[in-house]
Amino acid sequence: MTYTEELIKLNNEKREALSERNQQVYEDFLLYFRTDLRIAEQQAEELLMDILDHLLEAEKEGKTASDLFGENPKAYAEELIAHLPREKKKHQLAVVADAFFSTLAFIFIIQGAANGLLPLFFDYNQAISVGNALVIAIYVGFSIPLAISMVFGFVRQSLFKPDQKKSDTWMILKGGLYGMVWFVPLFLFYTFVPSFGPELSLDWWIYVVVGGLLYLILKIIKGWDKSR
Known part of the structure; x- marks a missing residue:
């Protein structure tokens, strides 16, 4: 510790x-x-x-x-x-990297679980298009710093209010609205953009292993941040 x-x-x-x-x-x-x-x-x-x-x-x-x-x-x-000293860029980068790798690890593990379970119940196409996957990864990567800034901003705006309960309610509503705004481009992309680039069909366990490796990278980043 x-x-x-x-x-x-x-x-x-x-x-x-x-x-x-x-x-x-x-x-x-x-x-x-x-x-x-x-x-x-x-x-x-x-x-x-x-x-x-x-x-x-x-x-x-x-x-x-x-x-x-x-x-x-x-x-x-x-x-x-x-009057407090400024934080090093290394720590700020680690916070963003933490959120990025956590999100990617979650996506991979969920995808692995879906590929492993859904085919047991109905016909399910496990192939993914590399082009689409790259676009999604880039979108997530660029949106995470904005997401962190927005969420922290919502929290800070809700503090030091006479009616804390009402303030917390507004914070939750703002956060939910931002989540919807963040999700809409992904939904539109999935719905209207056709698959492009080569397709990969991977076993479910490969996604889980990659998700685990991303969590390992996350641990390394946290250790690197603590050593600053």
């Missing part, structure tokens, strides 16, 4: 001692920091731990999060973030 992971684990344990209201405000702080990929993760976690310690001490004195952070905690969070 890395030092940053130890800080995250300790934070999870210590903040349970906060009152319900203070915990809500602090967790908004926490998410606001963690969804900002510009800032250095370790320094952000150290600062979050310092904030938690101060809040726990303030709570013992009968104070609230508002007494510590003021009436505009979002502005206070922005001020703190502005």
Whole structure:
């Protein structure tokens, strides 16, 4: 376990001692920091731990999060973030690569499961067109950075709101709408674009093995990121 992971684990344990209201405000702080990929993760976690310690001490004195952070905690969070060092490009690249290989691994394993099970029940064409597969891979690769940015943006917009339940509902609706927008090009491509390029017909287990290898690559990327 890395030092940053130890800080995250300790934070999870210590903040349970906060009152319900203070915990809500602090967790908004926490998410606001963690969804900002510009800032250095370790320094952000150290600062979050310092904030938690101060809040726990303030709570013992009968104070609230508002007494510590003021009436505009979002502005206070922005001020703190502005003074944190920037994250290395290596980590930002690792986050995108993590999402990309996770998605590809999931697609391969699902395809393998479909090729293994569906022919047992009805006639199923297992062949895939290399051209179509490449277009889909390129689309997924280019859309993932935008997807990460959009999802994190939705989360950040939902924080520090008086009516947190309503804010969370809007966040879910926005996320669902974005998911539909992301899926529509894939649906149109599958529906209207004819197959092109050479066709491959692979056994189901090959897809599963490739999916497993992609997960292995994912583990290597995470290890590489932790060594930064």
